Amino acid sequence: MLQFKLVLLGDSSVGKSSIVHRFVKDSFDEFRESTIGAAFLSQTIKIEDKGSQQEVVIKFEIWDTAGQERYKSLAPMYYRNANAALVVYDVTQQDSLAKAQGWVNELKTKVGEDDLVICLVGNKLDLCTEEGESSSKPKAVESSDAEGYANEQGLLFHEVSAKTGEGVKQVFQSIGEKLYEFKKHELANSKGRQGAGGDTVNVQLQRPSTNDATSCCG
Amino acid sequence: MDLKQVAVDRYGSRDELVQRGVWRGELYRYADTDKGRGWLWKALIAEEQANNGNQFDKRHQMHVRRLTPPAVPKLTAPLEKPVIELDLRRLNDAELLQPEVQKTLLELMIRVLTIHNWTYKQGFHELLGTIWLQLREPNSTMTVFEKMMEQVVPIFYNETRLAQWEKHIFAPLLKVCSPILHDQLYREGNHTNLLWLLRWTRVLFLRELPMDYVLVIWDHILTGTYPIETLLSGIIVVLLLNVYGELSHPECDDDDLVEILLNYNESVSSLVDSAELCRMGSRLVELWFLQDVNSLRMICNTFLKLRFNVNQVDNNNS
Numbered sequence: 001m002l003q004f005k006l007v008l009l010g011d012s013s014v015g016k017s018s019i020v021h022r023f024v025k026d027s028f029d030e031f032r033e034s035t036i037g038a039a040f041l042s043q044t045i046k047i048e049d050k051g052s053q054q055e056v057v058i059k060f061e062i063w064d065t066a067g068q069e070r071y072k073s074l075a076p077m078y079y080r081n082a083n084a085a086l087v088v089y090d091v092t093q094q095d096s097l098a099k100a101q102g103w104v105n106e107l108k109t110k111v112g113e114d115d116l117v118i119c120l121v122g123n124k125l126d127l128c129t130e131e132g133e134s135s136s137k138p139k140a141v142e143s144s145d146a147e148g149y150a151n152e153q154g155l156l157f158h159e160v161s162a163k164t165g166e167g168v169k170q171v172f173q174s175i176g177e178k179l180y181e182f183k184k185h186e187l188a189n190s191k192g193r194q195g196a197g198g199d200t201v202n203v204q205l206q207r208p209s210t211n212d213a214t215s216c217c218g
Numbered sequence: 219m220d221l222k223q224v225a226v227d228r229y230g231s232r233d234e235l236v237q238r239g240v241w242r243g244e245l246y247r248y249a250d251t252d253k254g255r256g257w258l259w260k261a262l263i264a265e266e267q268a269n270n271g272n273q274f275d276k277r278h279q280m281h282v283r284r285l286t287p288p289a290v291p292k293l294t295a296p297l298e299k300p301v302i303e304l305d306l307r308r309l310n311d312a313e314l315l316q317p318e319v320q321k322t323l324l325e326l327m328i329r330v331l332t333i334h335n336w337t338y339k340q341g342f343h344e345l346l347g348t349i350w351l352q353l354r355e356p357n358s359t360m361t362v363f364e365k366m367m368e369q370v371v372p373i374f375y376n377e378t379r380l381a382q383w384e385k386h387i388f389a390p391l392l393k394v395c396s397p398i399l400h401d402q403l404y405r406e407g408n409h410t411n412l413l414w415l416l417r418w419t420r421v422l423f424l425r426e427l428p429m430d431y432v433l434v435i436w437d438h439i440l441t442g443t444y445p446i447e448t449l450l451s452g453i454i455v456v457l458l459l460n461v462y463g464e465l466s467h468p469e470c471d472d473d474d475l476v477e478i479l480l481n482y483n484e485s486v487s488s489l490v491d492s493a494e495l496c497r498m499g500s501r502l503v504e505l506w507f508l509q510d511v512n513s514l515r516m517i518c519n520t521f522l523k524l525r526f527n528v529n530q531v532d533n534n535n536s
Contacts, residue, residue, distance in 0.1 A: 003473075012340075013304055033310045034340045036425060037416040040480040061473055068301060068340045073377060077410055 001044070001057045004179050006172075007079045009107070010088035011099040012067035015123040018162035019088060020064045023172055028163050035066040038078050045169075047176045049184075058176045060084075076110060084117040084175045091122040091159060094140040097149070104153060115182045117175055119156035122146055126161035220254030221245060225261065232262065236441045241500065243493030251492075252430045255437075256353045259362050262441050296331050298338035299324075305343040314347045323350060326360050330367065339375050341420040342367070348424060352433070366422075366439065369446040374419040384415055388451045394511050395455045395502065395518040398466050398530060403458075408472045414479040419450055426457075426482040427489070434492035444503050452499035452506070457482070459521055460490055462528060490525065 008016040017032050017039065024043045044059045065078045079085060085107055089100035100120060107118060128139040143159060150157035156174055160167035219227075224245055229235040239245035240262075296302075306314070306323050313319060323346055331338055346363050353359045373379045389411075393400040403411055417425055422439070423432050435453060442449055458465065464478050464485055478485040490498075498521065505514045522528040 005473075012301060013308070031308060031310060031315070033344070034305050034308050036341050036344070036421050038413060038480070040477050042477065061477075066340055074412075074416070077413060080409075 001059055002180070002183070003059045003061060004083040004176075005063065005081055006060045006084040006086065006175065007063040007065060007082045008086045008088060009065055009075065009079065009103040010067055010086075011090070011093075011096055014067065014088045014090040014093070014096060014100075015162050016067060016086075016088050017064050019086070019121065019123060019160065019168060019171070020062055022162045022165050022168045024062070026165070028165075034068070035064055037066055037074070039064040043172075045172055045176050047173065047180055049180070056180060058180065060172060060176070075106070079107065079111060082111065082116065083179055084119065085111075086119050086121050086171065086175075087155075088121045088123055089141065089146070090124050091139055091141050092124050092127050092137040097122075097141045097146055101149065104155065108153075117156065117178045117182070118153075119158065119171060119175055120146060120150045120153075121157075121171055122159040123162055125159050125166060126163045219249055220257075221249045221251065222254035222257040222261075224249040225254075225258060236262065240437050240441050241497070243497055246434060246491075246493040251434060255433055256355075256358075258437065259349075259352060259440065260358050262437075263358075263361055263365060294332065295328055296338060298331075299328070301340075302327055302338055302343065305340055306347070309343065309347045311347065311351060313351065319350065322356055323347065326356060326363065330360065330364055334364075334367070334371070336367070336371055336375075339420075341375070344421050344424055345370070348429075348432075362440065366436070369439065370420070370422065373447050374416075380416065380419070381412060383447050383451075384412060387447055388415070388454065391448075391451045391502065391506055391514075392455050392458065394506075394514050396459060396462070396530060399458055399462065402465055402470070403475060405472070409476050413476055415454070417480070418454060418482075422450075423453075428483070431489070431492040435496060438496045438500070442500075444500060448503045448506065449499060452502035453495060455502060455518070456490065456495050456498050456521070459518055460488075460525075461486055462522055462530075463526060488525075490521075 008020060010016050012034070017035055018028060020039070020041055021027055021029070021032075024041045041062045041064065042059060043062065044057055046055050046057055048054070049056050063078045063082070065075060085103075087100045087103045087107070089096040104118060104120070107116065122141060122143070127137045146159075147157050149155075156171075156178065158167050158171045158174070160171060162168060225235050225239060228244070228248070229239055235245070302324060303320075306320050306327075309315065314323070323343075327338070327342065327346055330336070345366060346359070349362050349366065350359050353362065373383055389400065389404065392403070423435060427435075439446060439449065461478060461482070464470065465475060467474075470478070498517065501517060502514060505517070519530050522530050
């Protein structure tokens, strides 16, 4: 099993915790309490190794962080050693994408690793899909703008609804695939170092502070 | 019987209620602890303010001066008002989401922030909401909220002070009480323990423990004579001992530790009684002030032996 550390970042109330709960527990609460500091959850997915056609199990260790501006100084504590980051914005809030861009910049300057997978995620799609409904809101961030920015920066991009579940699994699936793609060679080396002792390799791929790209946890 | 009835029947004075009822835990043996807390807090705090000539007198007078109207500056909405409104709308209780209650809570929050010149941080709103649910009345809610926040804000909502607290109070106490847990949590290369300590301390265990349990801890905080930073250290040490088996498991790695501690309510299988937790936490604090290392270690070893039949092997003997 492969383990990856994934951190969620984004402005307050864009739905970071709701995305995590949809992914981990397949549930949605209309009223979700603010995250204080951070929450920690884990979930596994399966991806297919395109070369060998074999199934690979990936475990995400998910750090869901508080979005309030004042917690920003603490953010490095959470994204330290992360393999992937989900930067979330609210598609119904105009300034939300700009704030997400701020997080992307911070990750790029502070983490600065080429193989950190960043995925830009627009949430609350359900609020603007039912035209004419009294509860619907206009879409304030155009998909093309967000996607254009994501392409420019080399980020994955998805629009989702944590409420309906639309697109949520695909986010983690695509991150898993990308991480696996990055790490395949390191894994092969790691396997070689471990010898032919078994059929499975259990490798933690969190970035250690020692810059050793892989480490074994038995 | 509710807390009010037991308190009225058994204690003749506030001091008796505080010392025997709360700190010796008698109150919780006889009362249904989720009923009558509003009355209890009013009695404990309002009477503290009205009482003259007792040991709380000086502190009380300082407290009253801070709350007396002439000192209240003109209220202006802080810049964080939209965030506060947003957070209040996310409180997890239907009663707190009523428009009238939301309005009152917002006013109270702004008033307290203005008086104390505090900057709002997420977590304030949960403490205020919880206090409101016990009292359901603005004046006493504000009094209790202020009393709580005057202790909590300067240390636990200040990142620098929080880190200092961890380094100089919490970690050394844990090291004396349980070198094994200390070594486990402070292994080189580990995540910083502030990851979980931040939430435990800022919302005073609201996310980690059941509500009736948390409120017993809050009774102690509101009536305590111990500095909150030391009292919370003692309580947290006992809570860690309560999951000693899980934390000290040889296969428990850095991430497992954080997962256990950020999901404490799911990790813990049998929780020590809330009054017992506070009694033991405060005993640790007393011994810490006396620097009685042997007794500290002995209490923790006895706790582990009695509750989990675990012998805490002491290799360091320090």
